[in-house]
Amino acid sequence: MRTDSPLLSVRDLVVKYRAGSERGDILTAVSGVSFDIDAGSIFGLVGESGSGKTSLAHSIMQLLPPAAGEILFHGEDLAHMNAASRQKTRRNIQLVFQDPLASLSPRRSILQSLIEPLDHFRIDANRQRHARVCRVLETVGLERDLLQRFPHELSGGQRQRVALARALVTEPELIIADEAVSSLDVSVQARIIELVLELRQQRGIAFLFIAHDLAVIQQLADRVGVMYLGKMIEIAPANRLFHHAAHPYTRSLLEAVPVPDPAHGKPVVLQGEPPSALNPPAGCAFHTRCPRAVEQCRVVEPPEEQINETGEKRTTHNVRCHLWQE
């Protein structure tokens, strides 16, 4: 374990599925993605459905084997770990899903669901487990009398807090939240956002926060990556991305977010839908919808270019677009 390396480092990751009715049809869900997450920082990942966000998350969770590239946790490649370190790493990376009703067992009480990870990772003796569970519950702002209840008896916001509590109970260094606030009402969503910021501040937990809502991402993220059809097309510090987005797709996404202010003009609507990942277009994948695309975009895939001047790796602003300078 090297101390100078980022907490999580994803290098040229490729994830593929066998898909489609034809034998041999391969869908490339994630195509050469690289990024780092520092300890205690929040990385926001955005993109439309089908852009590969969840496949990327599942690959980091070791639920999907990468077809190429590497995933380093504390500088160690997940693929080449021995069983003991892999188990330890799994404990240190936890996943929270969008729909807690689908990820909490309907037949288990909240207490049973929260104790299960402790059982699995052999954390604490039986007697201490209850106390640990209660502490975690308090952290996420839930009452202890919930422990004997079942998921269907809780509200959506309470369930999502239970899901977060279950991720926290193993004291992870990184939590991957996959659309964890997307299905919540705004008043509840605001509370979870506050909670995530507290956890980062007080416990130094890092987050990979996946959301399609850029307004939520701005509340949370230090650094943001934008995915389109399996590629990271722009990656930048949050304040740069929200003020100086360079990729036309990022700009369209920002433009499409409904603004809660009637005085704000109507959005310029991006036409069309993302092309199929089974048959991605040549050149820049976005050229079929890009209002500015020129001949070059249809033929040559734009390389990743750094567009700001900084020596610091964590503040670089990279973009894959031929026209970023215009």
Add this chain to the structure above:
Amino acid sequence: MSNAVLSVRNLSVSLQTGPGQARVVDRLSFSLHGGEVLGLVGESGCGKSITAAALMGLVPPMAGIVKADEIMLGGKNLAQLDETSLRRVRGSEISMIFQEPLTALDPVFSIGSHLSTVIRRHRGENRRQAKRSSVEMLERVGMADARRIMQSYPHQLSGGMRQRVMIAMAMACRPEVLIADEPTTALDVTTQAQVLEQLRELGQSFGTAILLITHDLGVVAQTCDRALIMYCGRIVEEAPVEALFKAPTHPYTAGLLAAVPRISSAGIQRVRAIPGLAPHPAALPDGCHFADRCARADKQCRILTPEMQAVERQKSIHRHACHHPLSYPSSFTSHAD
């Protein structure tokens, strides 16, 4: 705009729940004017979807009791129609689209067959005419490849396309009123923007008034002319969107607005959560249902139910049900009052 196409007076819905009867919609009154988009806004469980179901006459008698003084649509009181007459009205004069089109479209029928069924039933067209009208409707909702789409099945389309098909079906008979229940919640932002634009444009050109049910205040700001804010089965505030967003008078509306994350170029405005939880519909407190979560609440709020009262501001009607409403900022009242 006083030409109400839909006018609802004292609509209440009670559901049988475990702990007892729950009044999930409580004496709702509002009017929908010709050609407007009216937002019905509130959080999960506030009663907005059951309101839609009640308006359409879709609450099963086994599940709940619907009462209303009147639900007037084009001279007919829907509250007094029997099922046979309601069937004639639904789909032709008042239509509805849902959040999840996949559950509303039948997987074994093609898109063309979905559309022509509606058109043949309500417009009495023959097979060939109905087919032509179906293609026309699909083109109206921006599907360039309408003929191919006619032969597709629901699972072959993307979420955005399915929702367009739903809109085409619902609008095929040029209804007076369209109820859209969270139509874009399951869609990506870019698709959401396209679908909302389509919906608004179509409503305008067909003269259909739209009741847009949503929890997303951003969608309300961009799509609606007026909005109703609903909390625990009651309307707590009603106003033109401009006034509502600039100067909400009900503390719940203000709380909602403070909880919405918004992209801003002037640094991050932190969201603020509304403290506490909404009460269970079967155990609603006396007085104002929001009192326990409200910073302005006093004794009166916990005893006396605040009634809706209208205030005229800038020539438009702003209504709220609150004993201690927030005052208008002076900048906004300059030429009212």
